Amino acid sequence: MLSNTDWLAIVNCMEISLxxxxxxxxxxxxxxxxxxxxxxxxxLLVLIGLLARRVRLIPRxxxxxxxxxxxxxxxxxxxxxxxxxxxxxxxxxxxxxxxFILISNWAGLLPGVGSIGVRELHEGKEILVPxxxxxxxxxxxxxxxxxxxxxxxxxxxxxxxxPVSYTKKFIRLTSPIDFFIGIFEMISxxxxxxxxxxxxxxxxxxxxxxISVITFLxxxxxxxxxxxxxxxxxxxxxxxxxxxxxxxxxxxxxxHDAHPHDQVEAExxxxxx
Amino acid sequence: MDAEAAxxxxxxxxxxxxxxxxxxxxxxxxxxxxxxxxxxxxxxNSIRTNMxxxxxxxxxxxILAFVVALIIKFV
Numbered sequence: 001m002l003s004n005t006d007w008l009a010i011v012n013c014m015e016i017s018l019x020x021x022x023x024x025x026x027x028x029x030x031x032x033x034x035x036x037x038x039x040x041x042x043x044l045l046v047l048i049g050l051l052a053r054r055v056r057l058i059p060r061x062x063x064x065x066x067x068x069x070x071x072x073x074x075x076x077x078x079x080x081x082x083x084x085x086x087x088x089x090x091x092x093x094x095x096x097x098x099x100f101i102l103i104s105n106w107a108g109l110l111p112g113v114g115s116i117g118v119r120e121l122h123e124g125k126e127i128l129v130p131x132x133x134x135x136x137x138x139x140x141x142x143x144x145x146x147x148x149x150x151x152x153x154x155x156x157x158x159x160x161x162x163p164v165s166y167t168k169k170f171i172r173l174t175s176p177i178d179f180f181i182g183i184f185e186m187i188s189x190x191x192x193x194x195x196x197x198x199x200x201x202x203x204x205x206x207x208x209x210x211i212s213v214i215t216f217l218x219x220x221x222x223x224x225x226x227x228x229x230x231x232x233x234x235x236x237x238x239x240x241x242x243x244x245x246x247x248x249x250x251x252x253x254x255x256h257d258a259h260p261h262d263q264v265e266a267e268x269x270x271x272x273x
Numbered sequence: 274m275d276a277e278a279a280x281x282x283x284x285x286x287x288x289x290x291x292x293x294x295x296x297x298x299x300x301x302x303x304x305x306x307x308x309x310x311x312x313x314x315x316x317x318n319s320i321r322t323n324m325x326x327x328x329x330x331x332x333x334x335x336i337l338a339f340v341v342a343l344i345i346k347f348v
Binding site: 203 | 322329333337339340347348
C-alpha cells in the first residue's frame with residue numbers, strides 16, 4: 001500500500017497546468033505550446049487539402065476519405081439548417097470547424113504531446129514545460145472558436161432576415177412580457193459564448209487530467225479503454241460544436257414575426273411531394 | 274483549518290456536488306431515449322442524435338463545476 005508521503009510525491013509529480021505555457025516570444029507576442037500544436041494541426045489540414053485537390057470523377061486514395069467526411073457532414077447539417085442556400089454558403093466554415101476541432105482534440109492523445117518538453121525553473125521549482133499541448137485544452141483556442149461561431153450566427157441572421165427584424169428578436173416593445181423575453185434572448189445569446197468555450201475546454205482538459213491521474217495510479221491496461229473513451233469524447237465534442245452552431249444558425253435565420261399565417265397554412269396543407 | 278485545507282475541501286465539494294445534477298440528468302435522458310428506441314426502433318438514428326445533444330446540454334453543468342474546481346485549486 002502507498003503511504004502518505006508516497007501519495008504526496010505522486011500528487012507533486014503531476015504537473016497539471018490550467019493555462020498553456022509560453023515557449024518563446026515572436027516580437028512581443030508570446031507563443032505557447034498550444035499555439036505551436038495549432039500550427040502543426042493547421043499544416044496537417046492544409047496538406048490533406050492539397051492532397052485532395054486533384055478531384056477525379058472516380059475517387060482514389062485520399063479523395064475517398066475526404067469525400068466520405070464531406071458528404072456525411074453535409075447530409076447531417078442540411079436538415080438542421082433547413083435552407084439549402086444558407087447551408088451551401090456556410091458549409092465550408094462548419095466543415096473546417098469540425099475537422100479542426102476533431103484533429104485538435106485527438107492531437108492531445110498522441111504519445112509525446114504533453115510529455116516531451118524542457119525542464120525549467122519556475123518559482124523555485126523545476127517543472128516540465130511540454131513542447132506540445134492539445135489546442136482545445138487551452139481556453140483561448142476554444143473561446144476564439146466560440147466567438148467565430150456566435151459572430152457568424154449573428155452576421156448570417158442579419159444578412160438573411162435583415163437588421164430590423166433581427167434586432168426585433170431582442171428588443172421588443174409590444175408588451176412587458178415580450179420585453180423580458182427579448183432580454184432573456186439576449187442573455188442566452190451571450191451565455192452561448194461561455195457554454196461553447198467551457199464545454200469544449202472542460203471536456204478535453206478533463207479527459208487529459210483523468211488519463212494522467214489514472215496512469216499514475218494504475219499504469220497497466222486500465223488507461224487503454226480510457227484512451228478509447230477519449231477518442232469518442234473528442235469526436236462527440238467536435239460533432240456537438242458543429243451541430244449546435246448549425247442549430248443556432250437555423251434559429252437565427254427564421255423571422256418569427258414575418259408571416260405566421262403562411263407558415264401555419266403550409267404546415268396544415270398536405271405536402272405535395 | 275488553514276487556507277490550503279479549506280481550498281482542497283472547497284474543490285472536492287464543488288466537483289462532487291456539481292456532478293450530482295448532470296449525473297441524474299444524463300441517466301434520465303438515456304433511460305427515456307432507450308424507451309423511445311424500444312417503442313420505435315426505426316427512428317433510432319435521429320433519437321441518438323437528439324439524445325447526444327440533450328446529454329451535452331446536461332453535461333455542461335458538470336463541466337462548469339469541474340472548471341470551478343480547477344480554478345479553486347490552481348488559481
